[in-house]
Amino acid sequence: MSTPDLAPRRTLGGVVAVWVLALVAGVAIGVFVPAEWRAQWITVALGGCVIAAFAVQLWYGRSQAFIQRVAASVLGALIVLGLVTAGFGLASIVPR
Numbered sequence: 001m002s003t004p005d006l007a008p009r010r011t012l013g014g015v016v017a018v019w020v021l022a023l024v025a026g027v028a029i030g031v032f033v034p035a036e037w038r039a040q041w042i043t044v045a046l047g048g049c050v051i052a053a054f055a056v057q058l059w060y061g062r063s064q065a066f067i068q069r070v071a072a073s074v075l076g077a078l079i080v081l082g083l084v085t086a087g088f089g090l091a092s093i094v095p096r
Contacts, residue, residue, distance in 0.1 A: 011057075011065075011069050014059075014073070015053075015069055015072050015073045017056060018049055018052050018074070018076065019073070019076040019077055019080050021048075021049060022080040022084075023080050023084065025048065025049070026045060026081045026084030030084060030085075030088040038088065039085075042081055046074075049081075052073075053070050053074050056073070057069050057070050
């Protein structure tokens with residue numbers, strides 16, 4: 001039987017870290033990748049965020065609500081990448 005943590009670490013930081021990673025990856029893809037390859041690279045970035053979410057939550061070492069934290073991380077990353085992609089998509093139809 002394990003003893004409970006007296007002051008457990010906050011888990012919101014790990015969730016938000018994956019969201020920030022998704023934002024940085026999405027902006028980097030939008031800036032450096034040609035428009036015809038962006039969709040493929042966004043899916044690669046989402047896969048990287050899934051792996052990062054598992055790694056960050058495993059690093060915390062807490063089993064309570066593990067699935068919820070990973071799901072929140074991945075869902076937030078999906079939303080962030082979707083918003084970034086929508087922004088670059090709208091920017092591409094505006095004439096220069």
